Amino acid sequence: MSQPGPDAPSQPLRITVLTDGDTRPPGLERIEAEADVVLAHDEASLRKALPGSQVLLVTDFRTAALEAAWDAADSLAWIHAASAGVDQLMFDALVESDIPVTNAQGIFDRNIAEYVLGMILAFAKDTKQNVRYQQDRRWVHRDTETIEHKQALVVGAGSIGRRIGTLCRAVGMDVVGVARREKPGDETFSAIHAQSDLDTLLPAADYVIIAAPLTDDTQGLFDAGRFKAMSPHARLINIGRGPIVVTDDLVAALDAGEIAGAALDVFETEPLPADHALWGYDNVLISAHMAGDFVGWRDALIEQFAANLARWQRGETLFNPVSKRFGYAPSSQ
Amino acid sequence: MSQPGPDAPSQPLRITVLTDGDTRPPGLERIEAEADVVLAHDEASLRKALPGSQVLLVTDFRTAALEAAWDAADSLAWIHAASAGVDQLMFDALVESDIPVTNAQGIFDRNIAEYVLGMILAFAKDTKQNVRYQQDRRWVHRDTETIEHKQALVVGAGSIGRRIGTLCRAVGMDVVGVARREKPGDETFSAIHAQSDLDTLLPAADYVIIAAPLTDDTQGLFDAGRFKAMSPHARLINIGRGPIVVTDDLVAALDAGEIAGAALDVFETEPLPADHALWGYDNVLISAHMAGDFVGWRDALIEQFAANLARWQRGETLFNPVSKRFGYAPSSQ
Missing domain, CATH: 3.40.50.720 (NAD(P)-binding Rossmann-like Domain)
Known part of the structure; x- marks a missing residue:
């Protein structure tokens, strides 16, 4: 489960994207050029998608599916939350794992x-x-x-x-x-x-x-x-x-x-x-949980993920690591 | 009409206050301690009030009464508009007179x-x-x-x-x-x-x-x-x-x-x-012409007038002189 992508270059990169099911995140094309991308939106689809996925991108900040399908995550080496808050990801099994979590700090x-x-x-x-x-x-x-x-x-x-x-x-x-x-x-x-x-x-x-x-x-x-x-x-x-x-x-x-x-x-x-x-x-x-959502925010989130993905593929330190002890990404200041 | 107050110390100071008639401007007490204060709110009451008044304080920025009653202004030496805009005061007879006009620059x-x-x-x-x-x-x-x-x-x-x-x-x-x-x-x-x-x-x-x-x-x-x-x-x-x-x-x-x-x-x-x-x-x-009207603005206007009145009584240069040529008080910057 902790096998990082860079150590397994022969294995094709597989990324699961956990969305709210209503919308396909715009800009995914640029990720699809780099990897096999599988979409999931609930526990059942996530169970099918996770096996073999090294990377998980979570665009649904309200999801409870990951905790429910956690045992299907056999290859995960990095989870990126395309949101500022990561509270739904701070369940015990993930917190206790050595899988790094990053978030969308700065975007909103x-x-x-x-x-x-x-x-x-x-x-x-x-x-x-x-x-x-x-x-x-x-x-x-x-x-x-x-x-x-x-x-x-x-x-x-x-x-x-x-x-x-x-x-x-x-x-x-x-x-x-x-x-x-x-x-x-x-x-x-x-x-x-x-x-x-x-x-x-x-x-x-x-x-x-x-x-x-x-x-x-x-x-x-x-x-x-x-x-x-x-x-x-x-x-x-x-x-x-x-x-x-x-x-x-x-x-x-x-x-x-x-x-x-x-x-x-x-x-x-x-x-x-x-x-x-x-x-x-x-x-x-x-207002309807929209304070951060400027015109173009979905594109900005994918762009931020793609930049971190490039770092991950090169084995570099990831941006915006979440402190799993405290449940948030410490401010750089 | 241009006899300034400071040159006539024996004559009691008389100030006409031209209001909108709905409200007595708060804080007038501090002016009444210095002068005979007469309220007016339309042409008729202004005609009665103006004779003998050396100072006119205009708190109704919409008034057309002053132009109408202008011939009754036999002693005016200074007009203060308790407003930022002085457009209603820029009628020919006043503009052509040598009576200085000041305004409420800065308050709003x-x-x-x-x-x-x-x-x-x-x-x-x-x-x-x-x-x-x-x-x-x-x-x-x-x-x-x-x-x-x-x-x-x-x-x-x-x-x-x-x-x-x-x-x-x-x-x-x-x-x-x-x-x-x-x-x-x-x-x-x-x-x-x-x-x-x-x-x-x-x-x-x-x-x-x-x-x-x-x-x-x-x-x-x-x-x-x-x-x-x-x-x-x-x-x-x-x-x-x-x-x-x-x-x-x-x-x-x-x-x-x-x-x-x-x-x-x-x-x-x-x-x-x-x-x-x-x-x-x-x-x-x-909104109802209220953008400048913070809680306490009426008191602030009277305070500003009182400060200018003290300068006028001492024969000093007045704050916030209006350029009658251009119809506004030039910004200090």
Whole structure:
């Protein structure tokens, strides 16, 4: 199972691509020129595809199929996740194996940061209410908030969190970071605090931005206690993973006015069910797990995989290795 | 009429405040401690108030009352407009008089720049459509645009235009300026072109931002020809004055798909009538002439007037003098 491709040049390279089944990832042609490419989209098709595959490309970040079909992986030497989050791949058998995992670090950073800034400005300028007044053809003047010197608390200081921090600082906000461990402040964050200090940091934040990976440490991190610690004028923005937030506690906090609003791109259940309470809040902005998905992102993901594949074929160190201990690719900074 | 206050210390200072009649400007108390303050809100009340007033504070930027009651201004030595735009004060009799006019330059800059950036991000991230899908409880993934290296063409390089340019550049956009006359590029604008070159600049712009004062040179500047010159994927953002845009031509350009959308905070007729076509466009974002109005703006305006009043009483040079020749206060830069 750990036999690397470069040691077996006579064996044709076989790559399994695990997709969501709805779409064939565009740009696969360039991979097909290099290898036999087999598509799979669920446990059954994956069981057929895996035997003999040295490389697995996972484009469906929600998949549970790999864990279910794991025993069929007889030749895997490298797994690349074409996503920032790798939480679905961090099951025991893979974590304990010596198969390296890489991810799509960097690809989504800029667009996610723009999305977050857009949501901050939508709250400050009351954009959603403007849309509603426009629908009613009503001219209603209000005073709006500025974001200058407002504090953005970015939970997660990886490459996405850093990019968010950089953009928020560029527009004059105060930016504080939260990471697994405390680190010295730098050009992006005035300070980076340990996640264990979160409760002492929350009261001062105007915008609390979740940019953390989903791990044992972050699952359910934002629960009732955390919302009570937040300022009643603060907004929560989640572009990380849905299960970092206890959704029922968020709904209760909104009902109680413990926070002023939320912009949510990720949810515990995706798609968010049509009958879910969150759709109905005036002070909640919902998008369909698309914050990172700029026009051309699928091509960019394949291009990134192809570059790493070339390195793998030459026996070179892979880009964006995921720490299987921590469940994410450490930021280069 | 040109007798300045400082030369007549024995005469009690009398200040007329021309408001929109709906609200008493907050913070007037601090002025009342210094002078007899008389409120007016239309031609009739202004005619009663003006005689004997050395100073006129205009808080209603839409007023036509001053021109109508001008012959009653027997003692005016200074007019301060508590607004960025002074277009309603640039009637011949005032322009030809030697009465200095000052304005509220600087107060609204930051909030307007934030509003513009918010609208740019709302277009790029399709925020209005997200709100509509949320209302319908529909989960619809789309790819969105980035704003990095997109070009913002800022028409008007005064203090508001400069602040918009600074903020757009800070988030990685390319920023080009348009002013009355060509000027060298600087830290904000990669280049500042003459308004006469506008048609050659429009095709390359992703966002065309009107931040100009309403003058003879800018009235009706954005007409059918200008919209035809714009890229079909470009958006227009108007935070200047409504009459800089020929509204009927804008509606026609939207119908023809000549431009991709518009964010409008100002209109030829304000409030925008409920039956106006503009309310109904999916790709138009409307707000009620509020882009500059941050929480606390009324207090900030009175504070700025009070500071200028103190200078006037000491016979010092006034802040923010308006060029009556050009109809705006030249940016300090």
